[in-house]
Amino acid sequence: MKIGFIGAGNMGMALIKGILKSDFVEAEDLILYDPVREKVEGLEREFGTVTAKDNLELTEKSDVVIVAVKPNVYDEVLKEIREKVTEEKIIITIAPGITIDHVKKLLGRGKIVRTIPNTPALIGEGITAVTYSEEVKEEDKELVRKIFSTCGEIVEIEEKLIDVAMAVSSCSPAFVYMFIEALADGGVLLGLPRDVAYKLASKAVSGAGSMVFKTGFHPGQLKDMVTSPGGTTIEGIRVLEKSGMRSAVIEAVIAAYQKAKGLK
Numbered sequence: 001m002k003i004g005f006i007g008a009g010n011m012g013m014a015l016i017k018g019i020l021k022s023d024f025v026e027a028e029d030l031i032l033y034d035p036v037r038e039k040v041e042g043l044e045r046e047f048g049t050v051t052a053k054d055n056l057e058l059t060e061k062s063d064v065v066i067v068a069v070k071p072n073v074y075d076e077v078l079k080e081i082r083e084k085v086t087e088e089k090i091i092i093t094i095a096p097g098i099t100i101d102h103v104k105k106l107l108g109r110g111k112i113v114r115t116i117p118n119t120p121a122l123i124g125e126g127i128t129a130v131t132y133s134e135e136v137k138e139e140d141k142e143l144v145r146k147i148f149s150t151c152g153e154i155v156e157i158e159e160k161l162i163d164v165a166m167a168v169s170s171c172s173p174a175f176v177y178m179f180i181e182a183l184a185d186g187g188v189l190l191g192l193p194r195d196v197a198y199k200l201a202s203k204a205v206s207g208a209g210s211m212v213f214k215t216g217f218h219p220g221q222l223k224d225m226v227t228s229p230g231g232t233t234i235e236g237i238r239v240l241e242k243s244g245m246r247s248a249v250i251e252a253v254i255a256a257y258q259k260a261k262g263l264k
């Protein structure tokens with residue numbers, strides 16, 4: 001089974017490296033194209049992936065094609081590969097705002113899978129939201145699950161919620177990095193060495209995320225387990241609530257979602 005990647009930028013590269021770290025496919029089963037040839041030739045040298053001459057050759061040789069270009073390049077790429085897309089090929093999109101209907105109109109055929117991954121895929125800690133066109137059979141879904149499971153978790157949701165998932169899990173790593181920076185800055189202000197502050201802050205954030213994911217406890221319950229009566233944490237919470245932290249985060253999610261509606 002051959003998996004092609006059109007585009008090896010930040011997200012494409014995270015998925016490629018996530019897949020390479022697993023033993024799901026051999027490196028030679030990954031066929032890559034990016035006009036910035038150094039990106040894919042570097043992978044070929046390091047891992048033994050295959051560099052395609054162009055997107056057409058990539059599509060012809062691949063059973064699954066993952067289109068990992070910016071939303072405004074999608075139309076150009078889909079029109080370019082159209083002649084090589086057969087009924088049996090699985091075409092996977094990873095961009096906000098690109099609907100299954102839109103891809104179908106441009107390609108005319110193929111099994112379309114719409115996903116939204118995130119960059120922690122690079123270390124196998126990603127999560128990908130997935131939705132399928134009706135042409136996708138159960139065995140194809142199983143294959144898609146296996147591909148994205150090499151990069152972390154997957155959730156299957158209705159297409160109308162994909163861009164909501166994008167805001168919550170694909171944009172949010174950037175929001176969380178800002179939070180980590182801010183936590184560390186606070187520590188540095190109070191005298192912690194910068195490297196120690198990043199270690200403490202990042203592990204606290206990933207550990208807290210895992211507590212929610214793995215225990216299934218309500219985040220409020222976990223928060224209460226940290227917050228001793230009359231203690232230190234509640235003092236910090238008072239300041240965060242006064243500063244409108246929750247509302248700011250909700251507004252950020254809405255803004256990211258709304259932006260997806262106008263993309264392409």
Ligand SMILES: NC(=O)C1=CN([C@@H]2O[C@H](COP(=O)(O)OP(=O)(O)OC[C@H]3O[C@@H](n4cnc5c(N)ncnc54)[C@H](O)[C@@H]3O)[C@@H](O)[C@H]2O)C=CC1
Pocket residue numbers: 006007008009010011012013033034035036039055068069070071073077094095096116117118119170171
């Ligand atoms: N960066 C992220 O965290 C996430 C990105 N996405 C989506 O993934 C897609 C890619 O985003 P990034 O990797 O961040 O962007 P990027 O700009 O880092 O990568 C895009 C890559 O596409 C290549 N490219 C441009 N024209 C091409 C063409 N005609 N054929 C083949 N390759 C071409 C570029 O050279 C570049 O390497 C976007 O649609 C983005 O919305 C989705 C979820 C998360």
Ligand SMILES: O=C(O)[C@@H]1CCC=N1
Pocket residue numbers: 096166170171
């Ligand atoms: O910022 C962006 O547009 C991309 C899509 C989701 C995360 N990064």
